[in-house]
Ligand SMILES: O=C(O)CCc1cccc(O)c1O
């Protein structure tokens with residue numbers, strides 16, 4: 001019943017607006033090393049905790065958490081489109097087991113995932129369909145959100161289920177750390193933007209291109225230092241990574257308001273890491289390694305990567 005963990009930031013701007021070659025090369029080395037670890041481990045099941053950016057989940061029905069029993073990647077930015085090989089019966093059993101542990105989770109047989117999920121799978125496995133995968137959506141951009149503690153408890157409940165499967169499992173957390181790309185808020189939005197956030201599924205190619213162009217323009221002005229976006233916060237990011245390595249329960253004291261204040265509105269994506277570490281923690285004590293951290297304004301990302309395994313396996 002082995003388990004391994006990989007957590008990493010994502011950014012759809014990789015390949016559109018890259019940092020200096022030495023930084024890009026270092027990130028690519030870190031990503032390649034993570035992929036080599038994963039391929040050598042050869043998981044029988046991947047569970048990927050990931051946010052969504054108003055591509056698969058909207059305010060017509062916004063759950064705090066959702067397990068995918070069948071899922072497609074929509075292919076925004078440069079991420080791959082196509083079906084994920086989801087073991088549906090196992091995903092359904094996972095949902096049942098989580099609910100039995102008093103954690104309310106939604107279940108979808110038609111989940112759409114975006115770069116938040118797809119990029120992690122591509123980086124860590126080389127594609128969308130290399131291994132059986134269960135995607136777990138964690139709302140990280142659409143307030144109100146569940147607490148960070150709840151993400152940890154969701155992860156723990158999933159970890160207890162995974163241990164009982166006896167499978168060789170990889171858990172992935174995709175997102176964070178501090179960052180605030182131009183993702184709109186429903187509160188105060190114009191009617192047009194509000195409609196997009198409530199009912200914006202499957203936009204026109206023009207609509208999608210306009211959105212991607214806005215993100216790229218925002219990255220350029222953020223890098224030039226003349227944007228109102230929340231600054232990256234390396235100190236907060238490194239403190240968060242330390243918590244993941246040695247003090248997971250400390251996240252229970254982090255309020256949603258403090259996350260927004262210190263890390264920016266999309267820093268809530270850290271709950272994907274928290275859930276992944278929660279799942280790992282269900283197997284007992286673990287050892288985590290900080291593989292990379294750097295604030296990368298070109299990507300609007302406090303960009304981090306960690307991996308971890310149970311102490312007994314190390
Ligand atoms: O919603 C969008 O299109 C913006 C996406 C986006 C941009 C920068 C960093 C990220 O982590 C991210 O997800």
Ligand SMILES: [Fe+2]
Pocket residue numbers: 010051053116175176266269
């Ligand atoms: Fe994101």
